[in-house]
Amino acid sequence: MTVRLPVRVGDLLAVVCAVAVGTALVTFCLIMAESGLRSQVPTDRFAGVDMVVGGDQSVPQDEDFDPVLPEQVGVPSDLAHEVSEIPGVRAVATDLSFPAAVTDGRGGVLPAESVRDNGHGWNSLLGTIDLIGDAPSGPADVVLTADAAAPVGVSVGDPVEILLRGQARDMWVTGIADLPGGGVFVSDSSARELSRKPVDTADLLTVSFDDDADAAAVTDRVEELVAGRGFVVATGADIGRVERPAAASGTGMLTAAALSVGGVVVVLVGFITAGAVSVGVANRSREIALLRAVGATPRQIRSMTAQQTTRAAFGAVIVGVIGGYLLSAAATQSLVTVGMLANGQSLSWSPVPALGAGLLMLGMVPVAARAGSLRISRMPGAEAIVETEAEPHGGGPGRTRVGFVVLAFSAGSALVPLGIRSEEALIGTASGTLLAIIGVALIAPAMVRRICGWIAPRTGSASRWLAVRNSGSRALRTGGAVSVLALAVGLLTTQIFAGTTASATMDHEVTEGAVADVLVSAPAAGGVSSSALAAIGRAPSASAAVAVVRSTVIRPFQQDGGPRAEEYPMLAVGPGVGRALDLGLTDGDLTHLTGDAVAMDSAAARLAGVDVGDTLPLILSDGTEVEPTVVATYARGFGFGKIVAGLDLLPDGSSGPYDEVLVAGDHARITTELAPLLADSPGMQIGDARTALTGPSAQDPSRVLNVAVSLVLMGYILLGVANRLVASTLRRRREWQLLRAIGATPRQLRTMAWSETLLVCLIATVIGLVISLGPMTMLAIGFVGKPWPQGPLWAVVVTVFVTCVVAHSATTMPARRLLRGSGVPVPAG
Known part of the structure; x- marks a missing residue:
């Protein structure tokens, strides 16, 4: 027997929105991670050079990414002679860099991408760059790039003031090089004097091949020569990564930050998507129960639910992947600004992030659908129908006990900063919020039932009394709304205050220690x-x-x-x-x-x-x-x-x-x-x-990425909040029809809905602030010695306000729709 239910667009809309936006976020994180691994750092000076030999800039380690050294490791100068003897090699030169800048003649300095290695010896270019004028040969000779010469209005033969290792020198422009950027080039003997490298060491070796040489064969010979000696050989697009190790270091940081943020994104996407799927299944629970009553097997019910949900998610995944690529393209310049991408470097565009995000989401949705329909699919038909008419009061004592255990673990992580002042303690405390959210989701039904039981006798109006009783008797539904609202408040508050507390700690220590x-x-x-x-x-x-x-x-x-x-x-x-x-x-x-x-x-x-x-x-x-x-x-x-x-x-x-x-x-x-x-x-x-004076870690660009992603995640969480509340409200059609049938007025029902929303928002706000500001307070006590969170209080107010506004709108709008049709008589049974 084929089991099938007609598709309801409204029930699947929450799933489609959650999957589409979640796919976009996961795709964005995967593009960032892949770009850190595969995106090529653009070649700067050595675009015309065939090969570059440099030191190995990475420090190998197990079970993690190898850190990249930001300064040139260097190679022995005599290696140039060994390389030059390989057949097919036309010329080899040593490259040395040093701090250099061009002054504007009025006490100012022209900006440069990296002043610390903006100066270079001329011969390392191996004559591959077009030059107007002559190469530098004396100690006062200098060649400037066109971008450096134009702003100060100098040309070949003019005097110019150059800062070499911070020291001003009067020099003569002997040539203008056709190169981008503000580079300064001096003779090799001057470069040797200005470099920090020992006399027998160079930053890099540059190599050019004979016109008729087999490039692959020459490269193989050079790699054999340096094998096991701690050097790297780069050709083609790989030259930029060796030429500009600081840029390569920033790109590696992009991978680490993307994977770190991506872990939070995946957890949230799973949480929001599973919630949207479970609400959709709950909205069709009566129909599923009827299918069980007429003989559908549990396996058929679960398969039907998973197939319908996955078909809807498939189109959402396609939309989300496209959105993820568009989001990545829009973020490229911002990543350059914070130093995670080098100037001229682009993201890595491949189908791998799309495939990874698609497989993740299309694997997550059917699992969530099967899990959401597991309980009702196992019930006998008659019992399942009764279940749809009378929702269970809570999640059971076992669920509640597990929730308290999870909360205890999260509380333990919040106390760590009182004894350990380290980045690990800060990260652990911030990550504990996610653990606390899981605990809150588990205990929420029992907590809501107890709170409502305490409030109900103290409620005056009939509508508010009914709102409290409704919330308590349908504790599973109410608890789900509370947990997702608490997630919105708690997570964003934690993300903001973790960063501001770290900054406050640095400012406090600098102020006290300067x-x-x-x-x-x-x-x-x-x-x-x-x-x-x-x-x-x-x-x-x-x-x-x-x-x-x-x-x-x-x-x-x-x-x-x-x-x-x-x-x-x-x-x-x-x-x-x-x-x-x-x-x-x-x-x-x-x-x-x-x-x-x-x-x-x-x-x-x-x-x-x-x-x-x-x-x-x-x-x-x-x-x-x-x-x-x-x-x-x-x-x-x-x-x-x-x-x-x-x-x-x-x-x-x-x-x-x-x-x-x-x-x-x-x-x-x-x-x-x-x-x-x-x-x-x-x-x-x-x-x-x-x-x-600021601390060295204040320049960590990953914090900028974390703040930006946190704002995007806030929007995604609020989307999940809205989806869940809209679906939960629309599910109450029969309940409202019954209330209208026994005499409730539309105004009383609106007051009841508003009161329920207010109660949920109050409970969720308190919980969200406790699980976020509580650990942040412990962090402030341990790190700064102040018994209150270190951050802008207006951010808390804005977060709570926006969350409550979204919750109110997501409840009142579908409530009006229900009230327009709630006068229909309630069917018997």
Whole structure:
């Protein structure tokens, strides 16, 4: 026997909307993840070069993505001779980069994509670039790109002021190169003097082939030559990733952020989609019960439900996939702005995200449909019909007990920040909200029944009394509405306040720890030069001038027999750091922070099992492996990074340029004195240390992505809220017909519906705020020492208001529709 029910568009509309929007979000996350893995970083200078040989920028680890080093690891210079002897190789050159910028002649500096490696030796281009004029040969010669020469109005033969390693120099333009960007090119001998690399090391090797050479064969020979030596060989589209490791590092961060956000998206999509499917099944429960009564088997019922729902979802998946690709295209420029994509880099467009999202959703929908119809399909026909007329009061004691256990686990994660101040504690606390939502969904029916039982005797009007009794007697339905509304309030509030609490923690630690009064920086110039540092130190009111370089380091370690790597933000500081920063010393002595010595955040040290006096293996941002001794631990790691080292630990770190200089003394007097001292240093910025100094992790672009995705998810959750409430209200046609038949007026029914919605919104708001602001309060106590959440209270008000407005509209609009037809007599039985 074929079991079939006529399709109701209204019942399937909630499923279609949930699947379409959910597919779009999943597709977007998968496109981001694939782009991080496969999207090619555009080649910049070496578009005409056949091959580039560089150091391996990745640090291998098991069970996770390999972190990418943002600075060139380097290759031995003598490797160029070995490569040049391979048949088919026409020329090989070494490439060296250094900080460089062009001034505008009026005290300003032309912007560049990456000032830190904007300067280069000319010969590495191997003559592949069109040049007007001559190549640089002397120490005062410079070649500029057309984009750098045009804004300052210089041409071949004109003088120009160039900042090299932050130091202004008068040079002569010998040529204009046909290259994009603001690059500065000097002779190879000058590049060697300006580079931080040791004399026997280059950043990269560039290789050109003979015209008649077999490119594949030459590439194979070069790969055989460098095999096992820690070098990578790149040709074609792969050259950009080797040429621009910082851009490749940002692209890798895109994958990690997309997968992190994608996990939350998948959970929510599953939650909303399953809810929409279950409501659709519940709306047809009477018809399903009648099919059981006439002999349909449980398996036939479940198959019929799954097939009908999947057919409707198939079209929604197609619409959602298209929407996901359009959303990704619209987000491309924003990803470039936050540094997750390089300039000129595009997302990876392939059918893989569409296929993955489609399979996920089309696999999730039939499972949800079968699960939603499982209970009623197993009932005998007569019992199933009775079930559709009298909804069960609650979910049973077992369900409630499991819900309280889940809530206990989520409460435990909320208490972790009171004892551990780390990113892991912050992430765990924020993730605990999802666990709490599951617990709330399980206990909601029993909780609603108990609350309504307490309120009912205290209710005055008949309509409100009926609303409370209805909500309590149909606790499963009411509990479902409460849980999805609590999800909307709790999740967005948590997402907002987790980020703001992290920012507040950094601001608090910087404010408490900034002993210096003035901060001098020169971001457009590539940093503060060593000569500028000396000039700052000569200011009469300056009691200390401490140079600062921001960087990252990787701690390699073994776990479960395999290699692992953890990335830390690092602050490298000059002598006298104690006169500029109060790191919140917990153990050791910061005066020993010289040479091969570091200080470590106490929470990070505890998690890593490191004590004062231990050796700490680290990999610097350019791949240099060091083993400094931990001489101190400190408490303010959020504000100043997990590692603080002396400048001596960095290769040529003492020679500058420096990211910032912290100056201790009277702010007003120092500012006045520094202006004439730095008049010959273009691009300098002087500001208040407490407002200008920010923690290294404040620049994490993944937070921008998290906020943007949170707003999109809020819209999706509200869509799920509206779908569920509309479907639940329309399901009550027979109930309202009965109430009209016994004398209830339309006004009384509208008041009842409004009262039910108000009750649900109040319960959901309280629960949502408790499961979100409660953990955020624990986070604030543990991280900032303040017993209230660190974030904008208006965001809570707006979230609650928007959620309640959506809930009210999703109830009152279908209620009006029901009232227009509720006067129809109720059929007997």
